[in-house]
Amino acid sequence: MASKLLNHLRALYTTNNHSPSHRLSNPKLIFHLPRSFLSVSQSLLHARPYSDAPEPIPTGPPLPEKPPTNGGTTSYKKNVSRASNFSSSLNEAELSKFSAIAETWWDAEGPFKPLHLMNPTRLAFIRSTLCRHFRKDPHCARPFEGLRIVDVGCGGGILSEPLARMGAIVMGIDAVEKNIKIARLHADLDPVTSAIEYHCTTAEKLVEEQREFDAVIALEVIEHVADPAEFCKSLAALTVTSGATVISTINRSVRSYATAIIAAEYLLHWLPKGTHQWSSFLIPEELVLILQRASVTVQEMAGFEYNPLTGRWTLSDNVSVNFIAFGTKNHQ
Amino acid sequence: MPLTQQLTVAIIDSNPALGSGDCIKKDDPPDSRVSTVTPATISLFKDVGAWQYVQQHRHAYFDRMQVWDYTGLGYTRYNAREADKEVLGCVVENKVLHRSLLSCIQNSDFQKTIYPSRLTSMSFSSSSSTIGVGGTSSRTTPYTHGNLAKLELSDGSSLYAKLVVGADGSKSRVRELAGFKTTGWNYSQNAVICTVEHTEENQCAWQRFLPAGPIALLPMGDKFSNIVWTMNPKESSDCKSMSEDDFVKAINHALDYGYGPHPHSRLFGGDIFSWLGADVTSSANECFEVPPKVVKLVSGRMAFPLSLMHANSYASKHVVLIGDAAHTVHPLAGQGVNLGFGDAFSLSRVIAEGIAVGSDIGEVSLLKKYEADRKPANIAMMAVLDGFQKAYSVDFGPLNVLRAAAFHGAHFISPLKKNIISFASGEHKLPLFS
Numbered sequence: 040m041a042s043k044l045l046n047h048l049r050a051l052y053t054t055n056n057h058s059p060s061h062r063l064s065n066p067k068l069i070f071h072l073p074r075s076f077l078s079v080s081q082s083l084l085h086a087r088p089y090s091d092a093p094e095p096i097p098t099g100p101p102l103p104e105k106p107p108t109n110g111g112t113t114s115y116k117k118n119v120s121r122a123s124n125f126s127s128s129l130n131e132a133e134l135s136k137f138s139a140i141a142e143t144w145w146d147a148e149g150p151f152k153p154l155h156l157m158n159p160t161r162l163a164f165i166r167s168t169l170c171r172h173f174r175k176d177p178h179c180a181r182p183f184e185g186l187r188i189v190d191v192g193c194g195g196g197i198l199s200e201p202l203a204r205m206g207a208i209v210m211g212i213d214a215v216e217k218n219i220k221i222a223r224l225h226a227d228l229d230p231v232t233s234a235i236e237y238h239c240t241t242a243e244k245l246v247e248e249q250r251e252f253d254a255v256i257a258l259e260v261i262e263h264v265a266d267p268a269e270f271c272k273s274l275a276a277l278t279v280t281s282g283a284t285v286i287s288t289i290n291r292s293v294r295s296y297a298t299a300i301i302a303a304e305y306l307l308h309w310l311p312k313g314t315h316q317w318s319s320f321l322i323p324e325e326l327v328l329i330l331q332r333a334s335v336t337v338q339e340m341a342g343f344e345y346n347p348l349t350g351r352w353t354l355s356d357n358v359s360v361n362f363i364a365f366g367t368k369n370h371q
Numbered sequence: 372m373p374l375t376q377q378l379t380v381a382i383i384d385s386n387p388a389l390g391s392g393d394c395i396k397k398d399d400p401p402d403s404r405v406s407t408v409t410p411a412t413i414s415l416f417k418d419v420g421a422w423q424y425v426q427q428h429r430h431a432y433f434d435r436m437q438v439w440d441y442t443g444l445g446y447t448r449y450n451a452r453e454a455d456k457e458v459l460g461c462v463v464e465n466k467v468l469h470r471s472l473l474s475c476i477q478n479s480d481f482q483k484t485i486y487p488s489r490l491t492s493m494s495f496s497s498s499s500s501t502i503g504v505g506g507t508s509s510r511t512t513p514y515t516h517g518n519l520a521k522l523e524l525s526d527g528s529s530l531y532a533k534l535v536v537g538a539d540g541s542k543s544r545v546r547e548l549a550g551f552k553t554t555g556w557n558y559s560q561n562a563v564i565c566t567v568e569h570t571e572e573n574q575c576a577w578q579r580f581l582p583a584g585p586i587a588l589l590p591m592g593d594k595f596s597n598i599v600w601t602m603n604p605k606e607s608s609d610c611k612s613m614s615e616d617d618f619v620k621a622i623n624h625a626l627d628y629g630y631g632p633h634p635h636s637r638l639f640g641g642d643i644f645s646w647l648g649a650d651v652t653s654s655a656n657e658c659f660e661v662p663p664k665v666v667k668l669v670s671g672r673m674a675f676p677l678s679l680m681h682a683n684s685y686a687s688k689h690v691v692l693i694g695d696a697a698h699t700v701h702p703l704a705g706q707g708v709n710l711g712f713g714d715a716f717s718l719s720r721v722i723a724e725g726i727a728v729g730s731d732i733g734e735v736s737l738l739k740k741y742e743a744d745r746k747p748a749n750i751a752m753m754a755v756l757d758g759f760q761k762a763y764s765v766d767f768g769p770l771n772v773l774r775a776a777a778f779h780g781a782h783f784i785s786p787l788k789k790n791i792i793s794f795a796s797g798e799h800k801l802p803l804f805s
């Protein structure tokens with residue numbers, strides 16, 4: 040499996056060929072020449088249309104210590120019971136979408152079908168990268184024994200449960216109370232997963248509480264948060280030094296528009312229409328960059344490819360639609 | 372297999388072979404039930420360390436095989452050497468296979484318990500695919516048996532399991548209780564099986580097609596051979612009731628001049644035995660031989676009705692079917708146990724893959740991978756065997772040449788195979804067999 044995974048440079052290179060509007064002529068320069076890269080990246084980040092986020096990404100180095108807090112959240116408060124009234128990552132419109140379909144988390148044929156189908160594949164990536172990083176035996180049934188992992192935006196616990204079966208001490212957090220309830224009920228069905236700790240809270244809240252984890256994982260969440268850069272900072276703050284951060288999301292490419300949105304929401308009816316807002320997607324370079332600014336260095340990246348004939352997802356070096364990144368927290 | 376080692380396994384079977392701790396000895400009288408295991412099965416046994424136990428008991432490798440037809444129109448001989456293979460297969464008594472697998476699991480250190488009992492009923496807690504959050508779901512006993520199947524045994528005990536593997540044969544209770552539908556038909560044909568003795572050791576597998584079906588003579592080692600003789604039910608009851616001497620005469624008759632002359636020319640191109648390996652070809656320069664004479668019957672005669680049955684699906688939440696529970700084939704080419712072992716190893720690989728990524732092993736999406744892996748292979752094999760059964764179960768009289776041509780397989784089989792495949796996958800009501 041590991042051999043199939045792409046290192047981040049190759050991933051970036053591939054992305055260049057796929058994303059029509061942004062070209063980094065020499066991706067290798069990214070980490071060696073941060074200043075010149077940042078100037079390129081600012082235009083990248085500006086180019087990103089933040090339709091949902093009230094505040095644009097902060098401009099120009101040096102980065103502000105704290106970006107302006109998200110002022111837009113409170114006005115949406117109505118229906119959604121959620122973690123905190125005042126939290127930078129919350130996008131209430133997004134959260135109410137998840138709240139509305141919370142009961143279907145574990146219906147493998149329901150709205151979350153793509154996540155169920157993708158699960159073994161993304162877990163294979165996590166297994167391979169974390170085993171290598173933490174020097175765990177990849178051939179045993181519970182390789183994550185002893186690792187503290189937080190699953191940020193855990194939803195109904197589709198990812199948290201396998202992580203617990205693989206031996207990890209798991210905390211699952213989500214901003215939607217309903218999700219946490221479902222996750223709790225489902226995890227209690229099995230003695231192994233009943234040890235998972237679920238909380239309705241946010242990454243920022245955990246940072247305030249000064250919690251730390253060996254690995255921080257947020258899969259398919261960043262495209263739903265109000266401020267991706269701030270969100271990454273929180274994830275980084277939750278990661279112990281030399282720990283791991285894993286993020287997966289959808290690429291903002293033309294192909295992803297066709298595949299992820301049209302197919303999943305309109306043709307296959309997997310997802311309720313409007314689940315995804317294409318404009319809030321990140322391209323791989325942007326993710327690498329905002330993680331780097333949060334002191335997380337992306338070490339490996341891979342794409343997911345869906346084969347409609349077999350109904351399976353596989354890891355590939357094509358990051359043009361869905362991709363996953365594994366990074367490590369730098370010493371500061 | 373470290374990945375599956377942490378699983379706790381319960382084996383439920385009232386079969387006395389499982390309970391009896393006593394070992395079988397090499398010079399015990401031979402059993403009447405044997406299986407021809409293919410090189411693929413042998414290597415699977417070696418992988419798990421079970422083959423060493425088989426080797427401690429009577430078993431017979433064979434490297435030659437002769438297939439011919441009562442009409443005298445042709446014959447085919449296969450020789451392993453010509454295909455750069457050591458053997459074409461190995462005939463092992465069923466009790467030896469059972470004992471070897473049992474020794475193998477007894478000597479490996481995973482948690483297992485044998486329940487010498489029968490499964491009587493099975494139930495599942497309410498589906499957890501959608502869980503309500505609104506109500507006052509007061510869970511007084513969190514996770515006790517929530518996501519598990521409950522099995523009740525004939526001795527009154529009950530067990531809970533994440534995964535129930537139905538390996539309980541063609542009349543599978545697991546299949547029935549889990550509500551798997553099946554398709555299939557009976558061949559109004561019986562197989563009479565028994566073990567016989569020769570004056571010298573037999574080292575070749577023989578199969579001759581007679582008007583009512585094939586007779587096979589399989590080497591068992593120590594001058595013993597096993598007979599699998601397909602015939603109509605009336606003939607089979609005659610065969611069972613006639614005196615031993617008459618029965619031995621009938622066998623010799625069927626394997627030599629009975630029903631028709633010896634063939635003179637090679638005719639069959641034959642890929643029915645292609646399961647032996649991709650490149651086993653018939654040997655052009657080997658002459659027709661007459662099988663060794665049978666001198667004595669050394670076991671009881673058993674008759675089994677033959678049928679074809681295929682479960683429409685092999686997997687549902689918490690339940691999978693393997694072996695004859697999923698598919699019963701015509702014993703024509705001795706494929707039954709080999710398909711079953713193929714299933715078992717495929718399932719264990721799928722489970723290991725699931726464990727590697729933290730899946731719940733009772734999850735249907737995982738178990739469907741096993742089904743996807745095995746179903747096409749099993750259906751294809753069933754189609755081939757059924758095709759040959761059809762070709763040989765009716766005496767076409769003047770159409771014998773056609774029948775001999777059926778050995779060429781491909782042309783005859785493809786439309787048929789297509790029929791069965793669409794049939795088994797539920798696209799068609801019934802395939803049109805004449």
Ligand SMILES: Cc1cc2nc3c(=O)[nH]c(=O)nc-3n(C[C@H](O)[C@H](O)[C@H](O)COP(=O)(O)OP(=O)(O)OC[C@H]3O[C@@H](n4cnc5c(N)ncnc54)[C@H](O)[C@@H]3O)c2cc1C
Pocket residue numbers: 383384385386405406407408488489490491538539540541543544545562563564599675693694695696702704705706707708709710711
């Ligand atoms: C005449 C004949 C000759 C054959 N010759 C060959 C051959 O040469 N080569 C070959 O490969 N195949 C041959 N086969 C086919 C082969 O015997 C079967 O394919 C094989 O035995 C299937 O194995 P199994 O474990 O799936 O089922 P079985 O061997 O039928 O085993 C089922 C087990 O389940 C147990 N069981 C059943 N119900 C319950 C219950 N409710 N609770 C608990 N336990 C239960 C039974 O006690 C039994 O031990 C032959 C078949 C026949 C009929």
Ligand SMILES: C[S@@+](CC[C@H](N)C(=O)[O-])C[C@H]1O[C@@H](n2cnc3c(N)ncnc32)[C@H](O)[C@@H]1O
Pocket residue numbers: 128129130133134137154191192193194195196197198212213214215218240241242257258259260263264265
């Ligand atoms: C597409 S789901 C992904 C679920 C899960 N991570 C998985 O991949 O199986 C996104 C989840 O993120 C949650 N979410 C969105 N914004 C969040 C935020 N700011 N903080 C915590 N959770 C959030 C949503 O409630 C939803 O459950």
